[in-house]
Amino acid sequence: MSETIVFTLFQVIWQDLVENVAYDSTKQNWQALQVVIDEIKGNKQIGEDLAVALEKSFYSSDKIIAEKCRDELIKKSTYTQYRGAKIYNPPDNDTGIKKLENKIRLLEKQLKQFDKKLFAKKSFINPSDLEQLVKELSQSGHEASEKVKQNANNQFLQEAEKDCYVNIYKSAITDENNGLRKLMFNSFLIVIEPNEQLNRIFNAKTYLILNKIREQVK
Numbered sequence: 120m121s122e123t124i125v126f127t128l129f130q131v132i133w134q135d136l137v138e139n140v141a142y143d144s145t146k147q148n149w150q151a152l153q154v155v156i157d158e159i160k161g162n163k164q165i166g167e168d169l170a171v172a173l174e175k176s177f178y179s180s181d182k183i184i185a186e187k188c189r190d191e192l193i194k195k196s197t198y199t200q201y202r203g204a205k206i207y208n209p210p211d212n213d214t215g216i217k218k219l220e221n222k223i224r225l226l227e228k229q230l231k232q233f234d235k236k237l238f239a240k241k242s243f244i245n246p247s248d249l250e251q252l253v254k255e256l257s258q259s260g261h262e263a264s265e266k267v268k269q270n271a272n273n274q275f276l277q278e279a280e281k282d283c284y285v286n287i288y289k290s291a292i293t294d295e296n297n298g299l300r301k302l303m304f305n306s307f308l309i310v311i312e313p314n315e316q317l318n319r320i321f322n323a324k325t326y327l328i329l330n331k332i333r334e335q336v337k
Contacts, residue, residue: 122243122244122248125243126245127274127278128173128177129173130275131303132307134268135301152253156246159249166245170244173244174242175230178229178230179226181279181299182230184288185219185223185226186223192212192215192216215285215286218285221282221283222282276299279299309323312324
């Protein structure tokens with residue numbers, strides 16, 4: 120995953136984090152973000168760990184939704200066997216199921232990389248990108264800030280939907296209550312909680328307890 124997309128994932132997570140009722144609302148978004156920048160500058164490993172947590176959360180959440188959509192399409196379809204392969208009807212469902220199965224295989228491959236002790240490509244959250252975000256948030260008016268947020272959300276959804284244009288999947292990832300953003304937010308907090316530095320920076324344990332997130336993902 121490119122560092123540009125990883126940074127987009129961070130923006131999306133950060134937006135949801137600061138808009139959550141459990142967050143200390145007395146802090147400005149950009150002031151709290153400065154803490155993240157200082158921590159990464161002081162320890163590059165934190166930037167790498169943060170990037171890995173973002174990628175894992177994105178891939179695992181996307182996989183959950185893709186599997187649910189595939190299973191739902193299968194339930195709504197009939198099929199015939201041809202040379203050992205299932206062909207689903209109606210044809211649109213067959214196309215959707217195959218696209219989702221391809222996506223699931225790709226996501227499984229991506230997730231397996233994190234199980235290896237060493238994997239070649241490690242992303243990194245660049246402090247200079249975060250500093251630019253702080254500048255935009257601290258100096259921009261409300262309308263400009265909202266545009267920054269919307270752009271991040273659009274890029275986030277485009278990355279998820281890439282090579283998988285299936286109506287049921289698109290509806291699922293954009294669902295406000297159970298969509299990809301919500302799943303990734305919950306997954307991110309669970310992933311970073313065991314990491315002492317990230318848990319401290321993002322108050323992950325506090326969020327998990329106050330929002331009863333563990334119960335939601337069971």
